[in-house]
Amino acid sequence: MKLLAAMILAAGLLSAVHIVHAADPDPLQDFCIADIAAGPVSNGFPCKLPALASTDDFAFSGLAEAADPSVSASNGTATLAFVREWPALNTQGLSFVRLDINPGGIIFPHTHNLATEILYVLEGEMYTGFVTNNFGNDPTISNKLYAKVVKKGEAFIFPRGLLHFQLNKGKVLASSLNVLNSQNPGIQLMPLALFGSGIDREMLEKSFFMNEAQVAALENIFQQ
Template sequence: MMLLAAMILAAGLMSAFHIVYAADPDPLQEFCIADLAAGPVSNGFPCKLPALATTEDFAYSGLAKPADPSRVSTGGVGTLAFVKEWPALNTQGLSLLRLDINPGGIISPHTHNLATEILYVLEGEMYTGFVTNNFGNDPTISNKLYAKVVKKGEAFIFPRGLLHFQLNKGKVLASSLNVLNSQNPGIQLMPSALFGSGIDREMLEKSFFMNATQVAALKNFFEE
């Protein structure tokens, strides 16, 4: 029931959210079930013939159950419902994801460059927040942290493209349903992007004031 209530809330939020700030272009048809086999085009996927759509195309059960955070080293895992997982989202301008985090677990600092995000806590509590740009329009909030512990039934918003994170400071599994105003919001996890992408070690050493041994250890971990 909690998940159903969260999804109803999310739908209501996004109906208003989309009017104020739409990350994706408005659709030109009622629906466009993605033909994933045809591959992506410049702004989404080609549509399946509308006559071939079924009720099941518009339903999705992939977020109903908690994932197992213990299968990852960070103790936190995200279950996606983006267009590739739920083709009915194609051209609709929104997507979902579920976070499940063990006590002490994290979702590493990351960004969604194509979407604003709303987090709604289903169970437990999460320390979460975001950091503003270093060189934004207002220098008084340059590189400023906005963060708090968000509890069951509460929500938090992350402006588009800004670095944000989650940490379970509680004693039980924490779960959230997150809504993003793009069918394909993009995800860039900072640790793996920096230490798992092949960036030259000297660059990383000088950027993070680390020695060669420390950088090598992190690169070995993320490049495995």
């Protein structure tokens, strides 16, 4: 019940954002259960025949339990409920993520280029925030950090496409339910994108003022 209430609250908080700017096209029918095997098209995935839909298609239990953050190198896990995990989200313009972070653990700095996101803390507390874009080199608003410790029952919003992060500075497991206004919001984890994609080492060395050994060490972590 606690998770359901959080999902309802988070979805309600996002509704104001969704009215102003919907990341996904509006649906043209009541529902469109995704045929994931058919592959995506311009407005999500093709629909299964409506007559084949069942009540179970609209229910999802994948966010009910905390994941084990210790299995991650960052000591934090993200359990996704995007359209591929929950096909009933197809054309509905929203998705969910559950974060579970051990004390001292993090969710790597990342972006969602297709969605605005709201974080609602279920348990514990998280240091979280985002950094603005570079607005014509205006120092008053460029690369500006907005961050704070968000506690149980509190929420925080991340504007669409901006770099954001989570860190558990508390002493107990921290969990949150996050809602995004896209069925497929996209995720780009900065360390993985930079050190796990095969970018020329010289580029990385000069960009981050690191030597070859330091870059190689990070490549060994993120190039799987």
